Amino acid sequence: MPQTALRSNPEEFLAQAQETLGPTMEQASTLPPACFTDPAFYAREVEDIFKKEWLCVGHVGQIPNVGDYFTTDLFEEPIVITRDRDGQVHALSAVCRHRWMPVIDGAGNTKTLSCPYHRWTYALDGQLMAAPLMEGAEDFDPKACRLPTYALELWHGWIFVSMDPAATSLAARVPTLTAELAPWHIEEMDVVGPIEYDSPFNWKVLVDNFMEGYHHLAIHAETFEPPHPAKLTYVDPVEEPYSVLRIPTRDGSPMETTFPVVEGLTDRQRREFSVFNLYPNHLFAVFPDYAAWYQFELKSVDRFNLKIFLLAPKGTKDDPARADTLTGMQDMARVIHEEDIIACEGAQKGLMSATAAPGRLSLLERAIWEHHGWILERLGAQVPA
Numbered sequence: 043m044p045q046t047a048l049r050s051n052p053e054e055f056l057a058q059a060q061e062t063l064g065p066t067m068e069q070a071s072t073l074p075p076a077c078f079t080d081p082a083f084y085a086r087e088v089e090d091i092f093k094k095e096w097l098c099v100g101h102v103g104q105i106p107n108v109g110d111y112f113t114t115d116l117f118e119e120p121i122v123i124t125r126d127r128d129g130q131v132h133a134l135s136a137v138c139r140h141r142w143m144p145v146i147d148g149a150g151n152t153k154t155l156s157c158p159y160h161r162w163t164y165a166l167d168g169q170l171m172a173a174p175l176m177e178g179a180e181d182f183d184p185k186a187c188r189l190p191t192y193a194l195e196l197w198h199g200w201i202f203v204s205m206d207p208a209a210t211s212l213a214a215r216v217p218t219l220t221a222e223l224a225p226w227h228i229e230e231m232d233v234v235g236p237i238e239y240d241s242p243f244n245w246k247v248l249v250d251n252f253m254e255g256y257h258h259l260a261i262h263a264e265t266f267e268p269p270h271p272a273k274l275t276y277v278d279p280v281e282e283p284y285s286v287l288r289i290p291t292r293d294g295s296p297m298e299t300t301f302p303v304v305e306g307l308t309d310r311q312r313r314e315f316s317v318f319n320l321y322p323n324h325l326f327a328v329f330p331d332y333a334a335w336y337q338f339e340l341k342s343v344d345r346f347n348l349k350i351f352l353l354a355p356k357g358t359k360d361d362p363a364r365a366d367t368l369t370g371m372q373d374m375a376r377v378i379h380e381e382d383i384i385a386c387e388g389a390q391k392g393l394m395s396a397t398a399a400p401g402r403l404s405l406l407e408r409a410i411w412e413h414h415g416w417i418l419e420r421l422g423a424q425v426p427a
């Protein structure tokens with residue numbers, strides 16, 4: 043168990059944490075509790091991981107029309123996602139170039155981004171169009187003024203933003219995952235939700251929970267365990283920066299479905315559902331007939347806002363005959379997540395205890411071990427040869 047405080051000797055701390063994880067799954071333990079509770083570790087994650095990676099902020103289905111927008115905060119940076127007159131999606135800083143007021147908040151449809159403070163008005167691609175009463179300001183050229191843009195990539199319809207202008211293509215990093223998801227045409231699905239939760243625990247507590255089916259036997263004893271027993275869940279080995287957990291049916295029969303089954307699925311894909319973590323924390327699940335994702339907005343080492351979205355076949359959302367079905371599916375997502383909250387809040391409480399120590403992992407928890415190892419590597423821990 044690491045004795046070295048991260049602050050006093052970061053390299054030594056990371057080396058000890060690496061040792062704690064263990065060289066093989068059979069010997070594996072979790073990260074040390076400090077990695078979940080120490081604000082200094084969280085600060086390293088923000089700087090060395092979140093500000094360098096692709097982060098999912100939403101889905102194109104939230105901005106289907108010209109002028110649609112929504113805002114979000116990425117580590118205190120106010121960001122607005124817009125669809126401009128040409129249908130292009132942009133990720134812009136919402137910070138006004140005049141005196142810093144966020145030019146827009148919330149979500150909706152607009153022709154321009156018009157700052158509420160002094161009405162500097164920007165086009166949907168961030169270009170300043172008008173600034174009232176600026177006559178006489180020497181060398182002030184509105185055409186040379188625009189809201190800063192962030193790197194943006196649309197991947198299966200999800201909108202990914204990177205705060206690193208040099209970020210390399212996300213799709214190219216995960217070719218296997220990109221290919222596996224193709225049959226779902228997630229980019230065309232209807233976005234349903236969100237269901238929102240203020241989540242008073244470290245972000246990895248939820249990621250760890252999402253990526254193992256071991257807890258079905260207790261936390262979901264009456265919901266997931268009967269149709270999808272813990273002991274049948276397994277993790278596929280992957281070489282790319284994501285993990286996948288497979289969750290088969292108890293008797294190997296095809297999953298029950300609400301909507302028509304996605305075309306082109308294999309028999310295996312009909313007998314199980316799969317949950318993914320595209321690192322660092324794009325959590326999603328694909329079922330034979332729909333999908334879902336968990337959207338994080340991180341606030342601090344022990345708090346984030348969570349939005350749970352469902353993805354239903356195109357046209358479902360506007361079909362009155364499907365309204366009750368969608369409500370029922372959201373209710374079920376709530377039931378499952380509220381069971382998971384019990385686990386996450388419990389784990390967070392325990393992590394704060396002086397007695398907390400790295401815990402041995404079941405082989406069913408391979409995805410946790412993979413993700414913890416990736417985090418340490420990204421923070422600069424030397425991976426043993």
Ligand code: FES
Pocket residue numbers: 138139140141142143157158159160161162
């Ligand atoms: S701060 Fe935006 S117009 Fe002044």
Ligand SMILES: [Fe+2]
Pocket residue numbers: 251252257261262378382
């Ligand atoms: Fe769960």
